Amino acid sequence: MSSTPSSPSDSIAGGSAHANDSLSLQTRVVSAGRPDRNVDAGVNVPIELNSTYLAPGEKGYGRYGNSTWTALEEAISSLEGGSTLVFSSGVAAISAMLSLLPRGAVITTSRNGYSGTMVLLRQAEESGALEVRYVDVSNTKEVLAALPGSTLLWLESPTNPALEVADMPTLIASAKSLNIGVGVDNTFATPLVQQPLEMGADIVVHSLTKYISGHSDVILGSISTKDPALYQRLSDLRKIHGAIPGPFEVWLSLRGIRTLGVRMERAQANALELAKRLSNHPAVEKVRYPGLPDDPHHAIASSFMKGFGAVISFDHKGGAEAADKACASSQLIAFATSLGGVESLWERRHRWSAESPTIPTNLIRLSVGIEDVEDLWRDIDNSLRASL
Template sequence: MDKRFHLETIAITAGRPTPIADGPVNPPISLNSTLHAGGPIGYGRYGNETWTALEDAIGSLEGGRTLVFSSGMAAISAVFSLLPVGSVVTTSHQGYSGTMTLLNSLHQSGRIEVRFVDLANTQEVISALPGTSLLWLESPTNPCLDIADLPTLISAAKQMGCGVAVDNTFATPMVQKPLSFGADMVMHSVTKYLAGHSDVVLGSISTNDDALFSRISDSRKLNGAIPGPFEAWLALRGLRTFALRFDRAQSSAGELARRLSMHHKITKVYYPGLQTDSNHERAMNFMSGYGAVVSFTIIGGAVEADRVCEAAELITNATSLGGVESLWERRRRWALESASVPESLIRLSVGCENVEDLWADIESALQHA
């Protein structure tokens, strides 16, 4: 992809077929389990031209070669599957519940040793690095929106010879590009902002290290966590409007976070864009935005928070994030969510609706619940 282009342009232009007269403008949905012999791919589990188009586009946005997977968790599992038995992984003690549960089970089974740290405490993370094989950074974290000082931590880890992988699902390349800070891998739940319409489950890993790329590609081939061509095509279609969607959602999130922080029924707002947020300064130093997820706690507990989520008319009471439609949920309704997340914490994924309509819905849900 042409380096002159901005990210908004790349999202629209990358992953297109080579222009030829009467050739298609968009890649086809390649529904083939096998291919004519003699080529570099050979079989439907090894490669697919629709995946390649999506991989080219995500790779151009993140600045690395990319592999897409059947889900974000499949991509995460592929990364951990590369680690030799007994390797040490250092990671936050708070993050996406699926990743945390997987890491806990790998730790408990003795497959790997996991060191859990407070990722917002840069010195604590650096102190845990000696002997670490992989530093896994999710930033901002799901759902408490803690921010890791990516440039400092990645540089410290590289100096000590540790691998670094960053889950960039919440921030997206609009806000930060971990490969440009020296990370080895950047991972996405493509399900969220990149695809953006709550209609596919997909994941990706991008890297600039060719040897690592081959190992991840082999892992995908052999573990078989491949995406469907239709899902890949849908994600690429969604990606065309990624920058527009994210821009809108992020600006509404900032405004809603500000108003929530002044609401009498709210006890705490978690949003790194707020000057009062403990992560604000760290975030401001290297991020170009603060994302479109806002979490908050309300007066009361689980029952009151559930009532708020159910009382909304516009915002959907559902899990997930990153779609055009706003979603919210009480995170602790999930058994897997960490007990360190407050019972009344509601995670709001701000979509692309009119911000005043969203605020009216939030105010009325808070009032009626």
């Protein structure tokens, strides 16, 4: 493992086997970010608990670098490409990215993105820091029409919680041809399903809280980029603003990422099966899952994604009250917010006042875990029937 990177190339330098591009992504989740293979070295990096380092040296102080962060950064870099910085949360990573923009910058983004991002954007609009153009990201023509004059195209795809899919290859190429920056929130898809930097995006953000850590036990975020100057600005910003992660949380995330491949495989298979069954359920008005052949986003998702993720949203026929009743009735699926853990979770999104007004009030978001699919279905079916 290299020491704390001072430039993007440092973090993936060294030619060690774990950083080898010839390995599949399924292997890299297991092998990247391990200690160098010296006799008696551990196979896992330790949790480095140090607030300061002996001088003179490059590390200097605990807010500037930590070897446990570096290991996770290497692992994510090896999946997304580029180089990575870990942050204290997904929202901290998004805030860092937004704070790089000059005053008055124009962002084109989804009108249905993650509610926390939408709040950040609305606040930036209200203070006059940014101008935001809200679009339907799955309507390629609408996005292309909004691009001229934009500073940044900010894509979240699939969107949370409407599960709309943007034509990322087309939109990223078009934005780049106009010299517009592109950032992607890849939390829902994960790098195993799509790699935005490889499509030409400048920045990829993750809420590592979700699939990458995978066990609903940490809050963390990351930013990856291939641009050395951008990496340096973000690294300086993290030092100065101080949105740094705790080494223990980072170590848990490293432990979690080792099983990302098998977790995603199982969760996505469960999600597809449950989405099919939900489509025929008497309590369900509409299922939103790009893996369903009749979903409006299926064709475009199939054209470039290597999976469809493991979040399903559906609209309850009985309205908001019945949707709340269903979520509160489950015995196995936890009635809780968040997603991406091994355990299934669901909630009606509009129980949060920050949820976008364009999201139906009866929409339930179900994060499908890795439990036995028949047990999940029994719980869903019972809960929905109890809510009618």
